[in-house]
Amino acid sequence: MSMNVSDQLVEMLKQAGVKRVYAITGDSLNPVNDAIRRDGTLEWIHVRHEESAAYAASMDAEINGIGCCMGSSGPGHVHLINGLYDANRSGNPVIAIASTCHTEKFGSDYFQETNPILLFNDCSKYNQIAATPKQFATMMPRAIQIAKEEKGVSVISLPGDVAEAPAADVPSSLKSYVTKSVFRPNDIEIKELAEVINNHKKIALYCGYGAKDAVKEVELLAEKLNATIAYSFRGKIFFDKPESQYTVGMNGLLGNPSGFKSLEKADVVLMLGTDFPYAEFMPKDNIIVQIDKRAEIIGRRAKVDYGYQGDIKDTLEVLLPFLNVKKDKDFLEKMHALYVEEEKKYEKPKEDAKENKLNPEDAAVLINKYASEDAIFTVDTGMTCVWAARLIKASKNRYLTGSFNHGSMANALPMAIGAAASDKNRQVIAMCGDGGLSMLLGDLATVMQYQYPIKIFVFNNRSLGMVKLEMEVSGYIDWQTNMINPPFDKIAELMNIKGIEVKNYQDLEPKIKEAMEHNGPVLVNIYTDSDTLAMPPKITFEQMRGFATTMVKKIGLGKFNEVENMVKAGIDTL
Numbered sequence: 001m002s003m004n005v006s007d008q009l010v011e012m013l014k015q016a017g018v019k020r021v022y023a024i025t026g027d028s029l030n031p032v033n034d035a036i037r038r039d040g041t042l043e044w045i046h047v048r049h050e051e052s053a054a055y056a057a058s059m060d061a062e063i064n065g066i067g068c069c070m071g072s073s074g075p076g077h078v079h080l081i082n083g084l085y086d087a088n089r090s091g092n093p094v095i096a097i098a099s100t101c102h103t104e105k106f107g108s109d110y111f112q113e114t115n116p117i118l119l120f121n122d123c124s125k126y127n128q129i130a131a132t133p134k135q136f137a138t139m140m141p142r143a144i145q146i147a148k149e150e151k152g153v154s155v156i157s158l159p160g161d162v163a164e165a166p167a168a169d170v171p172s173s174l175k176s177y178v179t180k181s182v183f184r185p186n187d188i189e190i191k192e193l194a195e196v197i198n199n200h201k202k203i204a205l206y207c208g209y210g211a212k213d214a215v216k217e218v219e220l221l222a223e224k225l226n227a228t229i230a231y232s233f234r235g236k237i238f239f240d241k242p243e244s245q246y247t248v249g250m251n252g253l254l255g256n257p258s259g260f261k262s263l264e265k266a267d268v269v270l271m272l273g274t275d276f277p278y279a280e281f282m283p284k285d286n287i288i289v290q291i292d293k294r295a296e297i298i299g300r301r302a303k304v305d306y307g308y309q310g311d312i313k314d315t316l317e318v319l320l321p322f323l324n325v326k327k328d329k330d331f332l333e334k335m336h337a338l339y340v341e342e343e344k345k346y347e348k349p350k351e352d353a354k355e356n357k358l359n360p361e362d363a364a365v366l367i368n369k370y371a372s373e374d375a376i377f378t379v380d381t382g383m384t385c386v387w388a389a390r391l392i393k394a395s396k397n398r399y400l401t402g403s404f405n406h407g408s409m410a411n412a413l414p415m416a417i418g419a420a421a422s423d424k425n426r427q428v429i430a431m432c433g434d435g436g437l438s439m440l441l442g443d444l445a446t447v448m449q450y451q452y453p454i455k456i457f458v459f460n461n462r463s464l465g466m467v468k469l470e471m472e473v474s475g476y477i478d479w480q481t482n483m484i485n486p487p488f489d490k491i492a493e494l495m496n497i498k499g500i501e502v503k504n505y506q507d508l509e510p511k512i513k514e515a516m517e518h519n520g521p522v523l524v525n526i527y528t529d530s531d532t533l534a535m536p537p538k539i540t541f542e543q544m545r546g547f548a549t550t551m552v553k554k555i556g557l558g559k560f561n562e563v564e565n566m567v568k569a570g571i572d573t574l
């Protein structure tokens, strides 16, 4: 049988390193389904919502370098969109195949017709419709190359008739070339940078995801300069090593004061591979140096004085010999002591927590304690992010991810599916919000179907907790943030996933331990207190005023119990 376009697609995906596709089949996607079935080497992971397919593919890409998801005509591929935004903004190479109606129906307002170019333009680096087999043969290798090299999403829309048409010859190379060149600033720039560092006393390093392959070099730099190491959320899992004397914590809304202060009090801040978006958490008055592979992002988040384009590892390797050893440890020791002090505060268990009102931080501390050294954590957008940011530590080779750039809910479960599908040897832990889990609850069925041994922890505060807090610090009454939830653990049990319910403090540790030791999928439904506050490292007067206004409004509405509970739950954190 001669090859059709779908067979050719399968060949190209395999050649690009794709091992599995996350998809829901249907209509114009069926020829691709058939080609994958006949070929037999790509795994088809049948998720229950295409948004999950995109998140899972994104996670697969994060682990393996490339991921693939597919959606059928119209609504099928429309569902991919949120996960694709997430992948594109996280720099994850994802190939998305959006099948569409037949070419002769284009522009006729046909059943399930969309305009994929308009639809996917804002969440992709490459976005084309292959309207003929010849076009497909030219577009597909380019889509792969761009996804890999520019690090993002490539969408190929594939009409059903093209998918089953005989394939055309590929005029270009089938191999995608990904550069591994040495990439650093030139010699004059390196000398200039060394001079800036040598001429100043207190140096603070601020590391992001872009520094993840340069952990050793960053540590050598800190050692030579007695510099502090602070990090962004995406950088934390590589640098948050409690045993290191250089670690000072995370900066930003979810960070701790020592992370923020180390940047503020330094003479020179070195931003290494970070595009941390909150300018209000960046210092204003000291010298800021930024090094990043992407020249176009340099200076966009802070008042940068010196900007250099380069890979962090390559750059630091060349820079290090030009730097003088700094002897003074005063700044480092002060900042590190502050970090240690702050860390201790988070770890004070609330043993007297009332039934159904467990302290989420206690749960996170125990998850961190019983997780394996190389666990992959996925965290939902919401308060679980805060607990993970503060309490999940690097250990030996852990990995932690979430929807850190796009900030979309419901990401943790499908990302965990992608992690479990692509790495069978590491423990996968999903830290879910109750709002997040219910949003893509159907994909528990994917966990059931494939029996992925994911450890799912639900921080069930019966509330859109982060939004509740957001409203309170802005002076609003937290209206429409409560939820009446189904018993998630019982749902899990019905789905052949071990279900565990935790309502009391004394059960917390044994149940979390039991879940971690369970050899298979497990969901732990932890009833947490929605009033636990998470104070950012820097509180503005407006936030305090907003919070006070809400409390006064609540008292005015007779909500005395709520105010009392909030004050009690938050008193330690404040």
Ligand SMILES: Cc1ncc(C[n+]2csc(CCOP(=O)(O)OP(=O)(O)O)c2C)c(N)n1
Pocket (backbone or CB within 6 Å): 380, 381, 382, 383, 384, 407, 408, 409, 432, 433, 434, 435, 436, 437, 459, 461, 463, 464, 465, 466, 467
């Ligand atoms: C898809 C989506 N919808 C809405 C929001 C706004 N939002 C951010 S956090 C959040 C609450 C999340 O609730 P939950 O998952 O229960 O987590 P919690 O904060 O309670 O821990 C909402 C509604 C969002 N980020 N993404």
Ligand SMILES: [Mg+2]
Pocket (backbone or CB within 6 Å): 382, 433, 434, 435, 459, 460, 461, 462, 463, 464, 465
């Ligand atoms: Mg919640």
